[in-house]
Amino acid sequence: MLRAGLWHRGLQRILTLREAPLANREFRLEMPQGAEGVQYEILYMSAIITNGATAGNRRYNFFADNGAERYARWGSPNVEVALSTVEFIAYPGAVLNPILNTIRKGQPMPMPILRMPAGHGIQSETDFVDAADQWNSVRVLVQEWFYEPPAERVPNAGDGADRVDVVRFTDALTRLESVLRLMESAQATP
Secondary structure, rough: EEEEEEEEEEEEEEEOOOOOOOOOOOOOOEEOOOOOOOEEEEEEEEEEOOOOOOOOOEEEEEEOOOOEEEEEEEEEEEOOOOOOEEEEEEEEEOOOOOEEOOOOOOEEEEOOOEEEEEOOOOEEEEEEOOOOOOEEEEEEEEEEEEEOOOOOOOOOOOOOOOOOOOOHOOOOOOOHHHOOOOOOOOHHHH
16 A cells, blocks of 8 residues: 655744844845755744934845745835834734834734745845844744655554554454454353
């Protein structure tokens, strides 16, 4: 019997930058190398920008790329002014709200559902960036997913009988019949 390929959920973990980028530099957070075939589902992303004193409005966008091409983009509906600190919070299903939380200056924004392989990354892109603008506290919560290709046998699991996705009806019927015989013999004994 040929079993279909399966995706298995792995650990959730938080990815961060090794060190904050220099002022006036964008960040890129790359998905790490893991086991062969691992992909990372982006559950949540947050990043804080502290704007310098130079006047001007900045617009912030983020995108996913494979190192050469961009394939997804999301961003803030607002422009930010000098001397402000804003925490951008993005996750699939977020409601875009053009009104900032005035206490924390938190800006929620929706992002696409992304499952990214190792080497792909999330990068910031700022229109009208200033020399003193500084990114920090970049965090991405990911869910690891592992792919198990289709096969006749399950690696490291004997004949695959212990897997819930493989059902052998003849084995199940044989076991059920033996249980029924035991129950009948227990009732027949006085």
